[in-house]
Amino acid sequence: MSNRLFQSVIHQMRDAVGLTLGVIDEEGTVISCSDLGRIGEVIETGPDFFTRNESFTAGGMTFRAFGSPMHAEYAVFVEGEDDFARRCAEVSCVALNSIKQLYDEKFDRSNFVKNIILDNILPGDIYLKSRELRFNNDVSRVVLLIRITDRNDVSAPDVVQNLFPDKKKDYVISINETDIVLVKEVRPNIDSTDLEKLARSICDALNTELYTHAIVGIGKIVSETKDLAYSFKEAQVALEVGKVFDREKTIISYNKLGIARLIYQLPTTLCDMFLREVFKRGSIESLDQETLFTIQKFFENNLNVSETSRKLFVHRNTLVYRLEKIKKLTGLDLREFDDAIVFKVALMVKKYLDAKPVRY
Numbered sequence: 001m002s003n004r005l006f007q008s009v010i011h012q013m014r015d016a017v018g019l020t021l022g023v024i025d026e027e028g029t030v031i032s033c034s035d036l037g038r039i040g041e042v043i044e045t046g047p048d049f050f051t052r053n054e055s056f057t058a059g060g061m062t063f064r065a066f067g068s069p070m071h072a073e074y075a076v077f078v079e080g081e082d083d084f085a086r087r088c089a090e091v092s093c094v095a096l097n098s099i100k101q102l103y104d105e106k107f108d109r110s111n112f113v114k115n116i117i118l119d120n121i122l123p124g125d126i127y128l129k130s131r132e133l134r135f136n137n138d139v140s141r142v143v144l145l146i147r148i149t150d151r152n153d154v155s156a157p158d159v160v161q162n163l164f165p166d167k168k169k170d171y172v173i174s175i176n177e178t179d180i181v182l183v184k185e186v187r188p189n190i191d192s193t194d195l196e197k198l199a200r201s202i203c204d205a206l207n208t209e210l211y212t213h214a215i216v217g218i219g220k221i222v223s224e225t226k227d228l229a230y231s232f233k234e235a236q237v238a239l240e241v242g243k244v245f246d247r248e249k250t251i252i253s254y255n256k257l258g259i260a261r262l263i264y265q266l267p268t269t270l271c272d273m274f275l276r277e278v279f280k281r282g283s284i285e286s287l288d289q290e291t292l293f294t295i296q297k298f299f300e301n302n303l304n305v306s307e308t309s310r311k312l313f314v315h316r317n318t319l320v321y322r323l324e325k326i327k328k329l330t331g332l333d334l335r336e337f338d339d340a341i342v343f344k345v346a347l348m349v350k351k352y353l354d355a356k357p358v359r360y
Contacts, residue, residue: 006032020079117232145235
């Protein structure tokens with residue numbers, strides 16, 4: 001924060017109120033003052049000096065802390081302990097806090113990163129702004145989108161921030177009441193499993209400290225700052241696709257969505273046409289839960305009849321009978337690789353349509 005901005009306001013306030021006033025930082029150092037000779041002076045502060053939400057007096061002066069909502073970084077002081085001094089401190093606090101917020105919006109790195117991921121800054125301006133903020137462009141980063149699913153808690157961003165205290169490398173940004181973004185600096189060759197472990201630690205911390213449930217979408221690792229917007233969109237898609245195809249998962253990586261990502265991007269009219277062409281009308285709805293469970297296990301065991309029958313605790317001939325029944329109903333033999341692929345895709349398309357997405 002530039003002390004010259006504070007000094008400009010203090011200078012104008014002095015002419016209006018006719019009292020000595022100034023600003024101290026968290027260490028009690030006077031950083032701006034209407035009496036220039038006092039700049040650099042240290043005023044003794046107590047442990048609760050910057051946590052009070054109202055004006056207070058000490059040593060013949062009236063103080064009022066201001067700064068970010070979670071933690072005040074500065075305090076304005078006005079000469080005197082009377083009601084006039086208190087009102088001057090209140091008015092000065094409003095003016096100084098407003099100019100601080102404007103400064104932060106213009107120069108704060110977290111706000112810069114937020115504008116990038118939300119596409120609120122032109123690509124050509126990103127490089128210039130990076131140099132202005134001394135933002136490191138020569139590292140790889142990834143976006144994790146953390147979504148609170150059960151209840152909102154204003155402390156959730158603080159919990160995530162405490163896990164990643166280095167604000168020069170990692171950025172925790174609140175998008176709305178439920179979504180928190182973590183822009184994490186990573187090594188270029190990091191394994192996707194490591195990112196999933198990282199996401200798991202975030203979910204565990206939120207559950208342990210706030211008893212709240214969260215899911216995490218992981219975008220791709222990017223090496224250029226401007227591509228953070230793509231990583232953020234991929235994290236969003238990961239959560240949306242996971243909500244449709246695998247609701248039990250709490251950690252969804254965009255890299256591992258597979259064919260589900262393709263199906264999710266298809267128009268619903270095309271998906272409906274695909275089902276009508278592949279199956280006889282109503283045949284897919286005629287499959288009961290036991291049959292669908294059998295199909296699922298058959299796919300999980302790589303179309304191996306013997307292994308699937310063993311896992312289902314049924315005789316091999318029983319499984320063959322069930323597969324023949326499916327073939328009769330649908331016209332697809334799941335023992336044939338091509339037919340199995342078509343059937344697998346059809347089940348996913350059906351699940352996609354049942355989620356009633358709005359895509360044309």
